[in-house]
Amino acid sequence: MTVHQKIKPFYFDITDDEIQYFLSESEKILKSAMLVLGEHTKAFEAAFAEYVGTKYAIAVNSGSSGLEIILRLKKVEGTTVLVPTNTNFATVAAVIRAGGQVQYLDMDEQTFAPSLQMVKEAVEQNKSIQGRISGVLWVHIGGVISPEFPAVVEYCHQQGLFVLEDTAHAHGSKINGISAGNLGDGAAFSFFPTKVMTTCEGGMITLNSEEEDYIARSLRNQGKRGMDFGGLHTDFGNSVRITEINALLGRIHLAKLPEMLKKRQHAYELITAPLKENGLSFVSTEKMDEASNYKLIVHLPEGKSAKEVKTTLAEEGIFLGGTVYEIPCHKQPVFQGICEGQSFPRAERWCPNHICPPLTSGTTEADAQRVGEALVRHLKIA
Numbered sequence: 001m002t003v004h005q006k007i008k009p010f011y012f013d014i015t016d017d018e019i020q021y022f023l024s025e026s027e028k029i030l031k032s033a034m035l036v037l038g039e040h041t042k043a044f045e046a047a048f049a050e051y052v053g054t055k056y057a058i059a060v061n062s063g064s065s066g067l068e069i070i071l072r073l074k075k076v077e078g079t080t081v082l083v084p085t086n087t088n089f090a091t092v093a094a095v096i097r098a099g100g101q102v103q104y105l106d107m108d109e110q111t112f113a114p115s116l117q118m119v120k121e122a123v124e125q126n127k128s129i130q131g132r133i134s135g136v137l138w139v140h141i142g143g144v145i146s147p148e149f150p151a152v153v154e155y156c157h158q159q160g161l162f163v164l165e166d167t168a169h170a171h172g173s174k175i176n177g178i179s180a181g182n183l184g185d186g187a188a189f190s191f192f193p194t195k196v197m198t199t200c201e202g203g204m205i206t207l208n209s210e211e212e213d214y215i216a217r218s219l220r221n222q223g224k225r226g227m228d229f230g231g232l233h234t235d236f237g238n239s240v241r242i243t244e245i246n247a248l249l250g251r252i253h254l255a256k257l258p259e260m261l262k263k264r265q266h267a268y269e270l271i272t273a274p275l276k277e278n279g280l281s282f283v284s285t286e287k288m289d290e291a292s293n294y295k296l297i298v299h300l301p302e303g304k305s306a307k308e309v310k311t312t313l314a315e316e317g318i319f320l321g322g323t324v325y326e327i328p329c330h331k332q333p334v335f336q337g338i339c340e341g342q343s344f345p346r347a348e349r350w351c352p353n354h355i356c357p358p359l360t361s362g363t364t365e366a367d368a369q370r371v372g373e374a375l376v377r378h379l380k381i382a
């Protein structure tokens with residue numbers, strides 16, 4: 001029996017030296033008793049804003065709370081927000097938590113995001129139906145920025161609508177020289193452990209408005225404006241600060257993000273080369289300047305089942321990561337009743353019929369080649 005080396009979908013990229021640095025700096029944090037809103041948080045925010053190219057960055061305890069804050073900044077309460085049905089629970093939940101109503105958008109299989117046409121149609125149709133649409137919460141699925149996204153922003157601005165970015169997958173993704181997180185009117189990143197960089201739990205808001213920066217800092221800190229530890233609560237905020245320990249880890253990971261992204265890009269190229277040669281289809285990042293490569297999305301050919309492919313690859317020691325996403329939000333029990341009676345045929349077609357092969361900054365050249373070859377063997381229809 002052949003014994004296969006396991007190729008896993010997750011990898012925490014940290015060296016022994018970085019662990020030592022983390023431990024010694026953590027000790028200083030603990031001894032300082034400054035456990036939140038201290039020097040590491042400030043330095044992490046400054047470095048992240050510089051990386052993304054925005055004027056401001058505000059660290060929070062998760063991508064979810066970051067999304068809720070940027071929606072509250074846009075005062076979505078009582079309005080309708082357009083959201084792709086193909087997204088994580090958190091995107092839709094944030095709109096509801098911020099008091100908005102959700103109108104789903106379908107997706108295009110070339111990007112796994114909505115198209116410009118879908119946005120235009122939803123804006124037109126909903127003008128008369130659901131009350132005022134305030135804007136769009138867009139998601140760069142897998143870190144892929146749709147080539148149409150700049151036109152979506154332009155169209156929405158012409159219509160007086162905001163465009164927020166859910167950049168949970170898109171650290172380092174760039175199009176037309178601009179980074180994800182700086183392409184619209186505000187963004188929220190996630191640093192959950194599966195993401196391309198992590199703080200264990202954490203998130204980051206990126207913004208360009210001084211006033212919004214001021215209010216966002218209040219909203220993450222129990223609604224206290226302009227002060228970190230005072231007793232005056234002006235806004236309906238929450239306790240969603242990042243800790244100094246998480247911010248320290250974020251600084252370590254952010255410093256090595258360009259190197260981690262290079263490794264992911266190399267693995268992406270090695271895995272996709274045999275796919276291209278064999279006519280297998282996947283979501284391409286070629287129109288972007290840079291891609292986070294959070295997920296490589298491979299379309300399943302007709303007749304192939306995700307479950308079967310997953311099982312046979314696992315038998316060879318190749319373990320697939322989660323997909324983006326297997327079940328669209330309009331099919332999630334928790335969101336029952338939203339957009340009832342509407343159908344989103346492309347999401348229904350492609351959500352259950354794609355796979356995401358293992359691709360991390362720890363994927364070696366040999367692993368990437370093995371994954372690419374195995375995909376061809378299991379997906380190519382003779």
Ligand SMILES: Cc1ncc(COP(=O)(O)O)c(C=O)c1O
Nearest residue numbers: 062063064088090168190191192
């Ligand atoms: C698209 C998307 N948005 C938001 C989130 C929420 O991020 P967090 O888990 O940090 O709250 C996730 C997390 O998986 C995500 O994938």
